[in-house]
Amino acid sequence: MVKVTVWNENRHEQKNPVVRDIYPNGIHGAIAEFLKEDSHEVTTATLDEPKHGLTDEVLDNTEVLVWWGHLAHGEVKDEIVQKVRQRVLDGMGLIVLHSGHFSKIFKTLMGTSCDLKWREADEKERLWVISPSHPIVEGISEYIELEKEEMYGEHFDIPQPDELIFTSWFEGGEVFRSGCTYKRGSGKVFYFRPGHETYPTYHNKDIQRVISNAVKWAAPVKRERPVYGNAKPLEVIQGDKNKKQH
């Protein structure tokens, strides 16, 4: 059981009836629901709440943060982004979904542009499992097939993933590293590609299973954060100019 906060921009749901029909409780509501069914302790937070719903108290009580954003990356306050980043470095897990590749929090943790090719054309995506021993693919077959999704294509401008979990095949001729893990500080990050707002992707049982597996994988490890800064020697140094003379 992991303490999860599902963050969603929650703007498409307000503007677009297609999205609202698919996700009547918002994308965050849909994700929260299946994570609860999997026994996680889940709350949600959205852009238009004060502090985007990510107060210090919320963040301090979050073990894994799930992030969906698209239209309004620029409206997320830098101050909040810095707090989330610090929590990741301090051990909180972060799961970035789909268009979250362009979120401030993902870009700042990656250091690259996180740019990619994209296309909305109702095309088939097939996510192939590349890392069969990884806990994120527990219960998942050789591939996950999504009848219609937005295309994301290589080159995806990310650092080399620590682990490549999925690679997508797209009907229109592209491939994409669609499941990638990273360690940052004392925290773990998983990027997972699928989830365009106009498709019922988060109702797919395999997609739900991957996200739930990822929540468990990304949960913080219980230990003290490393100590940084000036350090006394653990051994005698022959020429140490700071040593006291006797």
Added chain:
Amino acid sequence: MVKVTVWNENRHEQKNPVVRDIYPNGIHGAIAEFLKEDSHEVTTATLDEPKHGLTDEVLDNTEVLVWWGHLAHGEVKDEIVQKVRQRVLDGMGLIVLHSGHFSKIFKTLMGTSCDLKWREADEKERLWVISPSHPIVEGISEYIELEKEEMYGEHFDIPQPDELIFTSWFEGGEVFRSGCTYKRGSGKVFYFRPGHETYPTYHNKDIQRVISNAVKWAAPVKRERPVYGNAKPLEVIQGDKNKKQH
């Protein structure tokens, strides 16, 4: 032959006669000199020049940028940092030396705090070669020994390196990942630990060899940068809603 710009904060040299004695032409001068001897085309740039010596023209003509900074990371203008970052993503190599671990450019490309343990105690450092087939260690023996250096110790808060080239042993009891490579966008980054300003580290022939090897390794690959953004399909998509009807 690579077009190199050696950037140096050049402040210790102004303030501290010990440093000036070791590096009468500045740390940048010493590095430029041995790189020239190795047939590279080398210029230098320093913090107190207009635009820190890194005008668009200079950056556009730089294939590999070497970076030394320590006291004045905060004085480097964000605008210049962003230009350097963009050049790296566009293919320019970047070699970050010693206390440059805390430079804005390194931190922004890594996404982590880049913090570490440190100590100034005139202690011995021994850099062991971990990756014997890497071009950066051409001509280097099993280890490089430096009689006196500043200590940097783990945990070093960096992303997992793409390649770990050196690990340091320190007399006082610590270890450190002291040579690390990263790819970022179309560019390559090498972090190399040694080089505290009060020691003659950059006069050491092995250290010089590593930096010169790294310059060759980091030189840009000649190809077009990837195209990002909206992309037409390369194959026919069955259900494409955008397809023209015939």
Added chain:
Amino acid sequence: MVKVTVWNENRHEQKNPVVRDIYPNGIHGAIAEFLKEDSHEVTTATLDEPKHGLTDEVLDNTEVLVWWGHLAHGEVKDEIVQKVRQRVLDGMGLIVLHSGHFSKIFKTLMGTSCDLKWREADEKERLWVISPSHPIVEGISEYIELEKEEMYGEHFDIPQPDELIFTSWFEGGEVFRSGCTYKRGSGKVFYFRPGHETYPTYHNKDIQRVISNAVKWAAPVKRERPVYGNAKPLEVIQGDKNKKQH
């Protein structure tokens, strides 16, 4: 709770009273004991049992195999090594300890010589945590200190680890990648350096904790093994010479 088999060569214990005094129930007995205390379901197996104690039934019921060997790597039958290897590729976890770096099973899974520097000189080892977010270091401080151990030094001729968890500092001047993870097929492998037979290393609480953590980490993921071999197309191929004509 994981089904663990602890395999030990169990020869030093027969020959050397020093070892027998430290490990009256054998190294396998000591390891089995603390793993049981941590609620794992543990059995042991040793070289001189029929089939080295690794019958098909035992292997089929093993989720994680722990391996300690030193004097008699050559006596381990190739047929058994191949069965263990196949079980790893099929998902069984493998934890290779100390001198097991030269075991047939580790060398065959790595593909390299797995050679290293070594020295027996009662010297201090300090294992620094390099990967603070990894479940293998849960509950472990910044480093583990062992007053006396055998030295293993770089270069360690292994493939680049998927994850580097520990790096050791040795009193005599060397460093070593002393905790390394690898994925092989559907299985996970962890190499952990400490444990020379003449020192009470496996009575150290931190060392016990690492091994117990590693058992949990290495446990198989529940899913079907990938299907290999000839595959029918999932999509229509325009020029397929095998397609039936209509």
Added chain:
Amino acid sequence: MVKVTVWNENRHEQKNPVVRDIYPNGIHGAIAEFLKEDSHEVTTATLDEPKHGLTDEVLDNTEVLVWWGHLAHGEVKDEIVQKVRQRVLDGMGLIVLHSGHFSKIFKTLMGTSCDLKWREADEKERLWVISPSHPIVEGISEYIELEKEEMYGEHFDIPQPDELIFTSWFEGGEVFRSGCTYKRGSGKVFYFRPGHETYPTYHNKDIQRVISNAVKWAAPVKRERPVYGNAKPLEVIQGDKNKKQH
């Protein structure tokens, strides 16, 4: 200029007129030709020569070995495989092409089954560049398109590559990690997927460029191989039982 030996099984060429028409001088002849044009010093060797053409003298004079095999992996003598493996660990580069994924030399260096999905159906392959800063893709566009090739599909049972250079899209719905680098000992290995014998793949200019780039990348680094085995301490050890008493 690199000293290259191109090794080919050279059996399809004897049996199948389709292959002979495409490669009148054998696959080895075709590869040797374009590598010579790129100024490398090239010789060839084939299975049916004494010692498969890989005498000690040939191997000692080879900086990079290119390997193509398919029908007769089992006929390659283990003794020769061990010599090639040792040369790789000692620094020789190895480029394994296409069906060489199942060669003894590749499997022994990888440690896994190297199994995959496959299909011969005259289908389109598109190799996308994943690592834009790598010297192996110098001069290569975003992707290489091959009108007809054999399909290889994931899961490909290899260790996680040190660097993933290409990922293939196949018309029939699969993806594949089609360009992978590995370091083994003091040597470098590149696996490159394309090149089924019944297609003119090695006449494709982009494919030729990749192989020629890989030859340069895989060339040995000039340095002494690491020393392994028993090692004297580099520092004084307090409790060293072997120390002479004064």
